[in-house]
Amino acid sequence: MPELPEVELARRDLYRWTVTGESLSFTTVDAKTVRGKLSTNPKDALIDGVSRLSEDVNGCRAVNVLRAGKRLGWQFDGPVSLLVHLGMSGKWVSRDTSELSHVRVRVQVGTSTLSFIDPRRFGCLVPVPTAALGEWLNRGLGPDALEHPMDGPSLSRACNSRGAIKTVLLDQKRLAGVGNIQAAEALWRAGVRPGRAASSLTEFEWAALAAAIPEQLRWTLDVEKDGEVVYVSEWGSRNPFAVYGQEGEPCPRCTAPISRAVHSGRSSFWCPDCQG
Ligand SMILES: [Zn+2]
Structure with a gap:
């Protein structure tokens, strides 16, 4: 997608x-x-x-x-x-x-x-x-997640909610462009569990997440930039992502098996050991 x-x-x-x-x-x-x-x-x-x-x-x-x-x-x-x-x-x-x-x-x-x-x-x-x-x-969009990345304090203000952080990141009014895959991957980079209440993140975690979002977007652009884009949901596609769609596979950082759960009707994937 x-x-x-x-x-x-x-x-x-x-x-x-x-x-x-x-x-x-x-x-x-x-x-x-x-x-x-x-x-x-x-x-x-x-x-x-x-x-x-x-x-x-x-x-x-x-x-x-x-x-x-x-x-x-x-x-x-x-x-x-x-x-x-x-x-x-x-x-x-x-x-x-x-x-x-x-x-x-x-x-x-x-x-x-x-x-x-x-x-x-x-x-x-x-x-x-x-x-x-x-x-x-x-119209109706927050700042673009790649062109106008936020720092920790502004991301924390934009995502001020008791909802699960991954679900909050998908709200295009708060920041624009992040979907289910990029949210899962950015949270893995930042070491934050997708089901955590946004309001529970520490200052340090907001800073890590704010840095991880544009890093993750640029990484994906680099991986997909040659030839025609193939969506992960397409038949015969390969999955380049660390946790998205990788339930049971080893975490690339710590080798613990990746977990999956459903948050607000969408699948979330995370490492139970290195995402706190
Ligand atoms: Zn891990």
């Missing part, structure tokens, strides 16, 4: 592929992918989504690709731009379309064809006024 690192890699790809001075031509394969707001629900599709893309965006040139948390803002030189959310399984690829399934939108740029593929259909494109793209992109 895409979190900040995968969305940042998608941003870099879209920038490289489309901010070329060439005009873009969109073909909507699945009309329900074009939504009136950022939503994981195909029921929020725009009734006129297909014509919105063909009339408002076709022929425009991309001038930038922005990112805030797990959202992308694809800025065009016309009055309408696009917000993009990858949802649970979405990705942009530049491959021969004959070998792809679950294609939702295609974009022609010069001689190359980009495809938005999304088997689970939680991803979406949202046409918004270009002048308001930045406002739409950042």
Whole structure:
């Protein structure tokens, strides 16, 4: 599932592929992918989504690709731009379309064809006024966990809650971009158990966690940066993470078997020996 690192890699790809001075031509394969707001629900599709893309965006040139948390803002030189959310399984690829399934939108740029593929259909494109793209992109989000990392005291203030620290880290209003995998890994780096109440962390632990979050994001970017991103949930993927999805496997730091439990409906993974 895409979190900040995968969305940042998608941003870099879209920038490289489309901010070329060439005009873009969109073909909507699945009309329900074009939504009136950022939503994981195909029921929020725009009734006129297909014509919105063909009339408002076709022929425009991309001038930038922005990112805030797990959202992308694809800025065009016309009055309408696009917000993009990858949802649970979405990705942009530049491959021969004959070998792809679950294609939702295609974009022609010069001689190359980009495809938005999304088997689970939680991803979406949202046409918004270009002048308001930045406002739409950042609406309701806390500071970006990679671009605007917090120090210990500010993270402690942002995460002021009696809830489990891992669940609190997933709240995009507090900080933007961290999902279930990055939260598990950052907590492992910081030596903090995911089920601990956020309010119980010490000053030292907040400082360790504040440092661990951007470190973990940069580490993931580095591991995944070459070639096409493969999500851990995809068949045949390899799992590069220390604790996420590693129940029963030895902790890379102390070799104790990794534990798993469910917090707020999401799986948590941690080392029972070196996360206190
Ligand atoms: Zn350990």
